Amino acid sequence: MSPSDLRLVPARVEHVDFWMALRAEPAARRFVDTEDDSREALVRRVLEAGPLGAPRVKGFRWFVEYGGALVGTVSTRDVSREHGRAQVGYMLSQAYHGRGLGSRAVAMMLEEVFQLPFLQRLWLTTLSENLASQGVARNVGFTLEGTMHAHCVLHGERKDQQFWGLSRRTWEARRGG
Numbered sequence: 001m002s003p004s005d006l007r008l009v010p011a012r013v014e015h016v017d018f019w020m021a022l023r024a025e026p027a028a029r030r031f032v033d034t035e036d037d038s039r040e041a042l043v044r045r046v047l048e049a050g051p052l053g054a055p056r057v058k059g060f061r062w063f064v065e066y067g068g069a070l071v072g073t074v075s076t077r078d079v080s081r082e083h084g085r086a087q088v089g090y091m092l093s094q095a096y097h098g099r100g101l102g103s104r105a106v107a108m109m110l111e112e113v114f115q116l117p118f119l120q121r122l123w124l125t126t127l128s129e130n131l132a133s134q135g136v137a138r139n140v141g142f143t144l145e146g147t148m149h150a151h152c153v154l155h156g157e158r159k160d161q162q163f164w165g166l167s168r169r170t171w172e173a174r175r176g177g
Contacts, residue, residue: 006101008062008074008108011046015063018070019046027094031130033154049075052112060113064092064105071096074109076122084120086113090136097132103139110140110171120168127152128160141174142166 009015019042022028050057059077063070072092079086088109092102113119126133128147137144142164151161 005067006104006108007065008105008112009065009070010051011049011061011063011073011075013043013046015070015073016042016046018063019073022072022091022093025094027097028091031127031133031154032091053116059086062109062112064101066096066101071101072105074105076109076113079119081118084118086119086122088122088124090133100139102132102136106136107140110166114168114171122166124164126162126164127154128162134162134164137164140166141170143170 016039020037020039023032023037023042045059046061048057049059049061052060058079059075060079061073061075064072064074072090074088074090076086076088088106090102090106090109092105096102110122113122122142123145124137124142126137134144143166145163145165147160147162149160150158152159
């Protein structure tokens with residue numbers, strides 16, 4: 001398959017069953033607490049995500065399609081127009097790990113969200129042990145800004161959480177524009 005076979009599809013309710021299966025994969029459960037993800041909760045999250053540029057929307061979500069099949073999801077949430085920032089999230093099916101698809105999908109999403117004139121900064125978190133997610137963050141231009149030790153609990157165990165940031169200025173410099 002060629003790079004052009006990768007695309008972002010705006011989230012729809014009919015994607016929720018795929019999303020539930022994705023979140024149930026061992027690779028996802030290793031780094032994300034998915035215990036409370038009912039179908040209704042995920043439907044609500046899809047419905048709360050709006051089209052890019054819609055006023056008052058607090059987040060945007062796309063599903064990642066590769067070769068005609070859904071393989072992951074990318075999103076921004078906690079969008080603050082006042083502060084010009086949003087949090088980034090991404091998840092790719094374990095069958096597609098290690099191919100660069102996650103980095104390409106996140107970069108495609110960044111192209112979309114940085115069209116919003118108010119948006120000046122994006123941030124994301126990773127667990128300190130999630131090297132693959134850190135690789136995606138680095139590949140698209142995020143910088144590690146700090147580690148909060150024992151900051152969260154996953155599966156009953158305290159974990160270190162890293163915070164990453166990307167400014168519009170850095171994004172535009174990387175793109176040459």
